[in-house]
Amino acid sequence: MKLCKLHRDKDKDVMFVGELRGKVSSNTDGSTRWTEIRIFKTQLGNWITSIVGRTLHEDEHDRRKVVLCGSDDDALVDALRGESGDLGWLAKKALDEVDVDYTEFVL
Numbered sequence: 001m002k003l004c005k006l007h008r009d010k011d012k013d014v015m016f017v018g019e020l021r022g023k024v025s026s027n028t029d030g031s032t033r034w035t036e037i038r039i040f041k042t043q044l045g046n047w048i049t050s051i052v053g054r055t056l057h058e059d060e061h062d063r064r065k066v067v068l069c070g071s072d073d074d075a076l077v078d079a080l081r082g083e084s085g086d087l088g089w090l091a092k093k094a095l096d097e098v099d100v101d102y103t104e105f106v107l
Contacts, residue, residue, distance in 0.1 A: 009063060037080070047079070
């Protein structure tokens with residue numbers, strides 16, 4: 001475990017003791033915009049997600065979002081949902097990295 005600091009737009013930065021558990025990116029060769037997701041676990045067992053929208057365009061800047069999720073896996077899944085409530089392929093890839101199940105069980 002180490003001291004981590006995450007930057008976020010329009011709010012205070014977040015500092016905690018924890019470890020990086022998973023990291024995924026949508027970046028491909030030639031991309032000028034992409035998303036990076038990093039998932040951390042704090043020393044007390046809470047999930048923290050960092051979602052960064054990267055850009056190479058000179059007239060744009062990276063977008064940074066940090067979500068404090070608590071220790072519940074379902075809260076982590078919800079934190080990775082898009083604005084429309086969907087769970088996209090990159091979010092699923094990130095959840096797979098940290099072995100969090102996002103399957104909905106139906107009777």
